[in-house]
Amino acid sequence: MHQVVIVGGGFGGLYAAQQLRHAPVKVTLIDRRNFHLFQPLLYQVATGGLSPGDIASPLRAILSRQKNTSVLLGDVIDIEPEANQVRLKDGSTVPYDSLIVATGVSHHYFGNEAWAQQAPGIKTVEDALEVRRRIFLAFEAAEKETDPAKRAALLTFVVVGGGPTGVELAGSIADLAYLTLKEEFRNIDTGETRILLLEGMDRVLPPFPPELSAAAEASLKKAGVIVQTQTLVTKIEGSEVTMRRGDSVETIEAGTILWAAGVRASKMGSVLAEKAGAPLDRVGRVLVESDLSLPDHPNIFVVGDLANFAHQGDKPLPGVAPVAMQEGKYVAKLIKQRLADKPTQSFQYKDGGSLAIIGRNSAVVNLGKIKMSGFPAWLLWVFVHIYYLIEFDNKLVVMTQWGWNYFTRNQGSRLITGRDVEKTQTPAASISSVL
Amino acid sequence: MHQVVIVGGGFGGLYAAQQLRHAPVKVTLIDRRNFHLFQPLLYQVATGGLSPGDIASPLRAILSRQKNTSVLLGDVIDIEPEANQVRLKDGSTVPYDSLIVATGVSHHYFGNEAWAQQAPGIKTVEDALEVRRRIFLAFEAAEKETDPAKRAALLTFVVVGGGPTGVELAGSIADLAYLTLKEEFRNIDTGETRILLLEGMDRVLPPFPPELSAAAEASLKKAGVIVQTQTLVTKIEGSEVTMRRGDSVETIEAGTILWAAGVRASKMGSVLAEKAGAPLDRVGRVLVESDLSLPDHPNIFVVGDLANFAHQGDKPLPGVAPVAMQEGKYVAKLIKQRLADKPTQSFQYKDGGSLAIIGRNSAVVNLGKIKMSGFPAWLLWVFVHIYYLIEFDNKLVVMTQWGWNYFTRNQGSRLITGRDVEKTQTPAASISSVL
Numbered sequence: 001m002h003q004v005v006i007v008g009g010g011f012g013g014l015y016a017a018q019q020l021r022h023a024p025v026k027v028t029l030i031d032r033r034n035f036h037l038f039q040p041l042l043y044q045v046a047t048g049g050l051s052p053g054d055i056a057s058p059l060r061a062i063l064s065r066q067k068n069t070s071v072l073l074g075d076v077i078d079i080e081p082e083a084n085q086v087r088l089k090d091g092s093t094v095p096y097d098s099l100i101v102a103t104g105v106s107h108h109y110f111g112n113e114a115w116a117q118q119a120p121g122i123k124t125v126e127d128a129l130e131v132r133r134r135i136f137l138a139f140e141a142a143e144k145e146t147d148p149a150k151r152a153a154l155l156t157f158v159v160v161g162g163g164p165t166g167v168e169l170a171g172s173i174a175d176l177a178y179l180t181l182k183e184e185f186r187n188i189d190t191g192e193t194r195i196l197l198l199e200g201m202d203r204v205l206p207p208f209p210p211e212l213s214a215a216a217e218a219s220l221k222k223a224g225v226i227v228q229t230q231t232l233v234t235k236i237e238g239s240e241v242t243m244r245r246g247d248s249v250e251t252i253e254a255g256t257i258l259w260a261a262g263v264r265a266s267k268m269g270s271v272l273a274e275k276a277g278a279p280l281d282r283v284g285r286v287l288v289e290s291d292l293s294l295p296d297h298p299n300i301f302v303v304g305d306l307a308n309f310a311h312q313g314d315k316p317l318p319g320v321a322p323v324a325m326q327e328g329k330y331v332a333k334l335i336k337q338r339l340a341d342k343p344t345q346s347f348q349y350k351d352g353g354s355l356a357i358i359g360r361n362s363a364v365v366n367l368g369k370i371k372m373s374g375f376p377a378w379l380l381w382v383f384v385h386i387y388y389l390i391e392f393d394n395k396l397v398v399m400t401q402w403g404w405n406y407f408t409r410n411q412g413s414r415l416i417t418g419r420d421v422e423k424t425q426t427p428a429a430s431i432s433s434v435l
Numbered sequence: 436m437h438q439v440v441i442v443g444g445g446f447g448g449l450y451a452a453q454q455l456r457h458a459p460v461k462v463t464l465i466d467r468r469n470f471h472l473f474q475p476l477l478y479q480v481a482t483g484g485l486s487p488g489d490i491a492s493p494l495r496a497i498l499s500r501q502k503n504t505s506v507l508l509g510d511v512i513d514i515e516p517e518a519n520q521v522r523l524k525d526g527s528t529v530p531y532d533s534l535i536v537a538t539g540v541s542h543h544y545f546g547n548e549a550w551a552q553q554a555p556g557i558k559t560v561e562d563a564l565e566v567r568r569r570i571f572l573a574f575e576a577a578e579k580e581t582d583p584a585k586r587a588a589l590l591t592f593v594v595v596g597g598g599p600t601g602v603e604l605a606g607s608i609a610d611l612a613y614l615t616l617k618e619e620f621r622n623i624d625t626g627e628t629r630i631l632l633l634e635g636m637d638r639v640l641p642p643f644p645p646e647l648s649a650a651a652e653a654s655l656k657k658a659g660v661i662v663q664t665q666t667l668v669t670k671i672e673g674s675e676v677t678m679r680r681g682d683s684v685e686t687i688e689a690g691t692i693l694w695a696a697g698v699r700a701s702k703m704g705s706v707l708a709e710k711a712g713a714p715l716d717r718v719g720r721v722l723v724e725s726d727l728s729l730p731d732h733p734n735i736f737v738v739g740d741l742a743n744f745a746h747q748g749d750k751p752l753p754g755v756a757p758v759a760m761q762e763g764k765y766v767a768k769l770i771k772q773r774l775a776d777k778p779t780q781s782f783q784y785k786d787g788g789s790l791a792i793i794g795r796n797s798a799v800v801n802l803g804k805i806k807m808s809g810f811p812a813w814l815l816w817v818f819v820h821i822y823y824l825i826e827f828d829n830k831l832v833v834m835t836q837w838g839w840n841y842f843t844r845n846q847g848s849r850l851i852t853g854r855d856v857e858k859t860q861t862p863a864a865s866i867s868s869v870l
Contacts, residue, residue: 053486053848413488
C-alpha cells in the first residue's frame with residue numbers, strides 16, 4: 001500500500017493526516033512531541049491565562065480512530081530521497097512513497113542568537129512556561145526591591161516585534177499589570193508598570209490594512225502600552241535593551257524582554273536543500289512548486305510555515321494557521337487524486353480573513369471588504385479560535401475557563417514553575433546585581 | 436502591631452492566614468512558590484487528567500482582598516528565636532511576634548536517597564510533571580520496541596507504597612492503560628501493561644479499617660492492578676526493582692518506578708530542633724505541645740504535616756489536609772485569644788472521616804460509623820474535593836473538565852514536556868540500553 005509519511009503534527013501535518021482518513025494509503029505521522037499544540041493561543045499560556053493542557057491535544061488521541069494512521073514519537077534528522085526514506089535520530093528509518101514535511105519555523109534573532117537567553121520568544125510550550133516564569137518573577141522581584149530605580153527597571157517589559165504575537169503579548173501584559181494584579185501586591189503599584197512594544201516598520205500589525213493597524217495602536221495605547229514604531233533593537237545585553245529610532249539611540253533597563261520579531265525555517269529546510277536540492281528563501285523556507293512539491297521531487301511536499309508559496313498574489317502566503325490547514329488538505333487530496341489517476345490542480349489559498357487580538361476585549365479583524373476593530377472583533381476572534389480548538393479535541397472547558405476569566409478577571413494559571421526554580425538566574429531575578 | 440509570620444502556603448499556613456483576616460495583626464505569608472497547591476489532586480496531574488493550573492491558585496490572588504496580609508516569595512532557611520526573626524536565603528530577615536511554621540514533608544527513601552532518580556515521588560508540580568513524562572514516554576518507547584522482553588519491561592509499572600497516594604497512582608495508571616490509551620497505539624496492546632502495587636504492611640491503605648482495605652484491594656484487582664502486600668523493596672537500580680516477601684526475593688524489570696512509600700520532615704524541622712530546641716520524632720517531625728507550640732517557645736507554632744501531634748488518641752494525627760486546616764485555624768484563633776487576653780484551650784482534632792480514591796469510579800470512605808466503597812464513595816470523594824478546591828479559587832472549570840473526562844474517557848493533559856526533552860535520560864527512554 002502507498003505509504004505517506006508526514007513529518008510534524010502542527011496544523012499543516014495534522015490536516016493532511018486527517019484528510020487521508022479514508023484514503024487507500026498507510027499514513028505515519030512523526031513528531032518530536034506527543035501532542036498537537038494550538039499555537040495561536042500560546043501567548044495565553046505565557047501570560048497565565050491558560051494551562052498548556054488547555055491548548056494541547058495528544059496526537060494519538062486525535063488520530064486514534066483513524067485506523068490507517070500511526071503516530072510515531074521521533075526526531076527526523078535526515079531525508080534520503082534516493083532511498084525514499086526518512087532517518088530518525090535513533091538511527092531507524094521510515095520508508096515513504098509520498099513525503100509531507102511540515103516542521104514549521106523557529107525564532108530568528110537576525111544573527112544575534114546570543115539574545116535568545118535574554119529575550120526568549122514563544123514557539124513551544126516550554127518557551128511559554130519560561131516566559132510566564134519571567135513575567136511573574138519580575139513582579140515578585142519588584143515587590144521585594146527597595147531601590148526605586150531598580151524597581152522601575154523590574155517593572156519594565158519590552159516586547160520586540162509588533163506583529164500579531166507581539167501585540168497579543170503586550171496587550172496581555174497590560175491586562176495583567178493594570179487589571180489582574182492590581183490588588184495583589186503591598187509594596188508596589190503594578191499600575192506603574194511600563195510596557196514597550198517595539199516595531200521596526202512604521203506601524204504595528206504590518207500585514208493588516210493601515211486603518212486596522214491604527215485601530216490596534218489606539219487600542220494598545222488605551223490599554224497602557226507604549227508603542228514605538230520605526231524602532232530597531234541594536235543590542236540586548238543582560239537587562240539592557242539598546243534601540244535606534246532614526247538617528248536617536250536609547251538604552252533602557254528592562255526586567256523582562258520578550259522576542260516576537262522574526263522567524264526562520266526549522267532545520268528540515270536545509271536538509272531538503274542539501275538532500276533534495278530544494279531552493280530556499282532568505283530565512284530558509286522552501287520555495288515550493290505550485291502544487292507544494294519540490295522542483296525535482298514530485299513526491300516530496302512542504303506545507304505550513306516552512307513553505308514559501310509565491311504563486312499567488314505579489315507576496316508569499318503568510319505563516320498563519322489557515323494557510324497551513326489548507327496546504328495540508330490540498331496535498332492530501334493531491335495524493336489521493338494521483339493514486340486514482342485523476343487530474344490535479346495548483347494550490348489556491350482561499351483567504352478567509354485575518355484576525356489579531358489586542359487585549360481583554362479588543363481585536364482587529366480583516367475580512368477583506370469588512371474590517372472590524374474593538375469589542376465586536378474580539379468576540380469574533382474568540383469565536384473563531386474556540387471553534388477551531390474544539391474541532392480537534394472537545395475543549396469545551398477552555399471556553400468555560402475563558403468565560404470565567406473574562407467575568408472574574410482571574411488568571412489562575414500563573415504558576416512560577418521549573419525544575420530548578422531556585423538555581424535558574426533569570427534577568428528578573430538577577431537584575432539587582434546587574435543594575 | 437502584632438506581627439504574625441507564616442512559613443508555608445499549604446493547607447495549614449493558608450487556613451491560618453485566612454483565619455487572621457479580621458484580626459488586629461499584620462500577617463506575612465512566606466512561601467518558596469507563588470501558588471497554593473491542592474496536593475490531594477496532584478496524582479491527577481501525574482497521570483494526565485488535570486493540568487497544574489487546574490489545581491494551583493496564586494497565593495496573592497487568594498489573599499489579595501485581605502488587606503492585613505502580605506505574601507512574600509522567599510525561601511526561609513533559618514529561624515532566630517532570640518531575635519524573633521526568620522532569615523531568608525537572600526539574606527534578608529523578617530521579624531515576628533508569633534511564628535507559624537507549616538513547611539510540610541518531603542519524600543523519604545529510608546536511607547536510599549539514590550533511589551530518588553529511579554523512583555520519583557509526587558510532592559511538587561515539577562515532580563508530577565516528571566512522573567507524567569515518564570509514564571507516557573514508557574508507552575511511546577514500548578510502541579517502538581521490537582524485542583518482546585524489552586517491550587514487556589517498558590509496559591511494567593511499579594508503584595512502591597500502598598497508602599492513599601500509591602493506590603491513587605496505581606488505579607489511575609490502570610485506567611490509562613486499560614481504558615484511555617486502549618485504541619491509540621498500533622504496535623502494542625496497552626492491555627498487556629502490568630501494574631504492580633507493593634506494600635510492606637499486610638494490606639493496602641493501612642490507616643483505614645480492614646474492611647475498607649479489603650474493598651480497595653478488590654477494586655484495584657478488578658481494575659487490573661497486581662497488589663503485593665507484605666512486600667519490601669530492597670534495591671532499585673536502573674530499571675530493576677528487587678523485592679522481598681517473607682523469604683522469597685524477586686527482581687523485575689520495570690520501565691517506570693514510582694515512589695509513594697514514605698515521607699520525612701522538611702528541613703525546617705531540623706532548624707527548629709537546632710535553634711529552638713524542638714523535639715523531633717524519627718522522621719524529623721516536630722513533637723508539638725498540646726497547643727501546637729514548641730516546648731520552650733510559646734510563640735512558635737508548627738502546623739500541618741510537619742507537626743507530630745500526639746496528645747489525642749493512641750497515634751499521632753495523620754498527615755492529611757483536614758488535620759492541617761484545623762491546626763492552622765486553631766493557631767490563628769489562639770493568637771487572637773492571647774491578644775485579647777482570653778482563655779485558650781488545647782487543640783482537638785475533629786475527625787470528619789477519611790477518603791481515598793482508587794480509580795475511575797471507585798473509592799473508599801470511612802466516616803467512623805459509616806463505611807462506604809465503590810461508586811457512592813467515589814461520588815462523595817469527588818464532591819468533597821471539588822468543594823474544597825472551589826473554596827480557594829472558583830475552579831468551576833475543574834469540575835467541568837472532570838465531568839467531561841468522566842464521560843469521554845479523555846485525558847487531554849498528557850503532554851510530555853520539559854526543557855531538555857531530548858537530553859534527559861529517563862529509565863523508560865534508556866531501558867533499551869539497560870536491558
